[in-house]
Amino acid sequence: MNNIVNEINQRLKTILNDYPKSKVKEAMLYSLQAGGKRIRxxxxxxxxxxxxxNYHDYIDIACALEMIHTYSLIHDDLPGMDNDDLRRGKPTCHKQFGEATAILAGDGLLNEAVNIIIKTSLASDLKIALISCLYQASGISGMIYGQELDIENENKKLSIDKLNTIHHYKTGKLLSCAFQLGGLIASPQDVKVLKEIGYKVGLAFQIQDDILDVISDSKTLGKPVGSDASNHKETYTTLIGVEASQKEVDKLFKEAIKLVYSLSINHGLIIEIIELLWKRVS
Amino acid sequence: MNNIVNEINQRLKTILNDYPKSKVKEAMLYSLQAGGKRIRxxxxxxxxxxxxxNYHDYIDIACALEMIHTYSLIHDDLPGMDNDDLRRGKPTCHKQFGEATAILAGDGLLNEAVNIIIKTSLASDLKIALISCLYQASGISGMIYGQELDIENENKKLSIDKLNTIHHYKTGKLLSCAFQLGGLIASPQDVKVLKEIGYKVGLAFQIQDDILDVISDSKTLGKPVGSDASNHKETYTTLIGVEASQKEVDKLFKEAIKLVYSLSINHGLIIEIIELLWKRVS
Incomplete structure (x- = not known):
């Protein structure tokens, strides 16, 4: 994994450096380089x-997805949203650059992700398919809808179904999109199965976040633990407890692995992703 | 103009109504319907x-541009940016829906504009050209850069050159993009001239804004007059006065008209736009 992540990090830096100097660009680069794990x-x-x-021709597509993910974190952290001071152990974008620049930096990442895809030398039809997949996953029928649901349901008693819906939109859509983008490039006929794998992995990932917010420490996590409780957010652990939540995580990852084996691919490489996530402590 | 604007308004409403029900969607529709003049x-x-x-096949492209314009207004009005309570005589998006939903509504409009273009039945190459033009104009080498410059230069003594630069990016890029989008669709070889017409019209338009902020009344303008002064923003009128500013507006519109006559088109239709803007009082 490390080599590929290094290539992604290097390319993100180069992409940003190609833009003219500005404070917004600095803020975008700051948040992009603030220690993300580059999972997507x-x-x-x-x-x-x-x-x-060969994945080398598609690194910019992967970077565009990371830009969208990073924009969502910057805006989520804003005083008008979750009002967080720390992200991955560092000051959040608005703490470092001021609120106005942080709003614009988020806008900038959401805006430029599409330009990065357009500037590749891929065929126009493929570009369109990739942009469509990404911006539907991130849009108001996807991640943004999930963010809205998340806000609307603070301080409310939730059912597991409702929580699953929030997680599906807020986290699952974009994480599943990562699998789908790979599929659109390498094997469009498998996109449906890859999408399903992505939803299972995405939900497991989010339940893990709920668990880590309870059992981890702030140093490992890079942000305060217990933030869900202090934000009065209902989570998997408040609804069914840590142990049952972990069982749900295990079940989802196992289902995802079963789907992986239904595809004619080098299974080990996808299992590697799942195991990496399964074992994560932050 | 009225028929076309009605068609644009109707189509914007239909586009938004096609999305699933959500508070973000309501906020997007609210701001889209808050009385914009639909110039772009x-x-x-x-x-x-x-x-x-025939322009009917391209209404969605025009709508996408208006969505980007509206997103920029929603984010500009936020407490972390200009902190405005009124826009076009109505409560701003965050006053009406709360800050979190307003941030997301802006994000949603920026995000969905590209999906609207993608969903048209135009050829992929044309879609790519239109998306590229729009998102370069709105991005960190365009409008967002202008918004950042605008913030950075509050309370600072500015030269006319610096002010022109701010106006060029903050207003000119997107207004010129309107001319370019039309050109990309109808006559790609004329895009360069149309772009130049757009920059001249865009700068004239912004200087008019500076003038109206001094000489108009808040009812006509739909927002408080004198807001530039109270925001400690240097403008054309503070730098060279109302009369010289108006002369600059006249000069720019005349130069734009000269460029219009250099093209082999139905000139009257473009002159109609320019005269409409030239005479505007709000």
Whole structure:
């Protein structure tokens, strides 16, 4: 994984450096370089590799996805949203650059992700398919809808079904999109199965976040633990407890692995992603 | 103009109504319907008409541009930016729906504009050209950069050159994009001239804004007059006075008209836009 993540990090830096100097650009680069694990872009490229295809021509697609993910974190952290001071152990974008620049930096990442895809030398039809997949996953029928649901349901008693819906939109859509982007590039006929794998992995990932917010420490997590409780957010652990939540995580990852084996690919590369996430402590 | 604007308004409403029900969608629709003059989308369609082409297939492109314009207003009005309570005589989006939903509504409009273009039945190459033009104009080498410059230069003594630069990016880029989108659809070889017309009209338009902020009344303008002064913003009128500013407006519109006559088109339709803007009082 490390080599690919290094390539993604290097490319993100180069992409940003190609823009004219500005404070917004600095803020975008700051948040992009604030220690993200690059799970989503890694998935895109790893799926391509699982089809024995060369991933190097598609690094910019993976970077565009990471830009969208980073924009969502910047805006989520704003005083008008979750009002967080720390993200991955560092001051959040608005703490470092001021609120106005942080709003614009988020806008900038959401805006430029599409330009990065357009500037690749891929065929126009493929570009359109990739942009459509990404911006539907991130839009108001996807991640943004999830963010809205999340806000609307603070301080409310939730059912597991409702919580699943919030997680599906807020986290699952974009994480599943990573699998789908890889599929659109390497094997369009498998996109449906890859999408389903992505939803299972995405939900497991989010339940893990709920668990880590309870059992981890702030140093490992890079942000205060117990923030869900202090934000009066209902989570998997408040609804069914840590142990049952972990069982749900295990079940989802196992279901995802079963789907992986239904595809004619180099399974080990996708299993590597799942195991990496399964074992994560932050 | 009225018929076309009605068609744009109707189509914007239909586009939004096609999305699933959510508070973000309501907020997006609220801001889209808060009485904008639709100058930018009207320009796109009027340029197409000036080449004797049918504009009906391209209404969604015009709508996408208006969505981007509206997102920029929603985010500009936020407490973390200009902190405005009124826009076009109505409560701003965050006053009406709360800050979190307003942030997301802006994000939603920026995000969905590209999906609207993608969903049209135009050729992929044309879609790519239109998306590229729009998102470069709105991005960190365009409008967002202008918004950042605007913030950075509050309370600072400015030269006319610096002010022109701010106006060029903050207003000119997107207004010129309207002319360019029409050109890309109807006559790609004329895009360079149309772009130049757009920059001249855009700068004239912004200087008019500076003038109206001094000489108009808040009822006509739909927002408090004198807001530039109270925000400690240097403008054309503070730098060279109302009369010299108006002369600059007249000069720019005349130069734009000269460029219009250099093109082999139905000139009257573009002159109609310019005269409409020249005479505007709000």
């Amino acid at each position: 872009p890694f998935i895109v490229l790893q799926v391509i590799r699982a089809y024995n295809q | 989308p009207f320009i796109v369609l009027q340029v197409i008409r000036a080449y004797n082409q």
